[in-house]
Amino acid sequence: MSTTQSERLRELLEPLVASQGLDLEEIAVDSVGRKRVLRVVVDSDTGADLDQVADVSRALSAKLDETDAMGDDEYTLEVGTPGAERPLTEPRHYVRATGRLARFQLAAGGDVVARILTVDDDGVDTEVPGVKGRKPTAHRLSFEEIAKARVQVEFGRPDKGEKNGKGSDKDMKEEEEA
Template identity: 60%
Template sequence: MSTTQSERLRALLEPVVVETGLELEEVALTAAGKRRQLLVVVDSEQGVQLDAVAGLSRALSAALDASDAMGDSEYVLEVTSPGTDRPLTEPRHFERNAGRLVKLQLKERGELIARIMTVDGTGLDLEVPGVKGRKPKPARAEFAEITRARVEVEFNRKGTDDPDDGDEAEHDDELDADNTDNTDNADNTDESTEEA
């Protein structure tokens, strides 16, 4: 996808996304066999509900149909929320994942796996898990030194004061996965007829 088309699609779709109270994270156009696939990734502070994704999918489809942004070729529109494997690139991404374990690649210090405790305008206050019963250690990472960051999925978080904490983290990940799966199914149903 050319920069011009990418910018054009973002300019067309972002106001529609913002109108629904969501944030546009990514727009990606790829070839999928004879058709093209337009992936639109959205998020919000409260997460993304399936009903919101379905409604947004219809609104984006209408905006695309009313424009010539996709040309005459067939395409499939997929609207989804970020998965746990998506990179954390903006301060808001770190804020939304406060309390979660993340893997950071730092310019000078290399790889660091730590829990996000707080986020401010310049970086993260972290807690590095202890090894074999040792207490966690505080750490700090400035946004300017982070070259890559991703959430580390925790299936059984041990050593917390709340015995249900690990189960809750697991449940949240399951909900995210379910939301993505259901979104794909809902979108494919609606979008199989959405051709330009």
């Protein structure tokens, strides 16, 4: 049974990433001209800040330097986070995207755009936004029904504390007192 370079790199680097309090989401080795680029994507339930990414990048670089995992040829290491329109491929990704709008491509065909409300072991409870004055509707999706899912970028996304678009409870209280 042969393993790919990405699988060997994952085995080598995943414990190191985990020791930094992060999850190793993706590894890709790409050729860019004569050079190779090792792209590593990390994340956590609370997100990964710039300092954490820099720390894990230094740790991965040191580990790769002490092994021959990338061979003798020159390569560039890029460490980052999944980004704004991240794909949702693991249950933990759905949990991290709670409150976010996502596009779900269904296994049976068709798409659903809905806000993720809650996640459990079997699937996702969502709310499909209402259009043209209609109320939002609740919709349950099991993981088996979902072929692909991706977080959507929202401009003017409601904050967690907002109620019916009127601002947070604190803002409403301040308005009442004024």
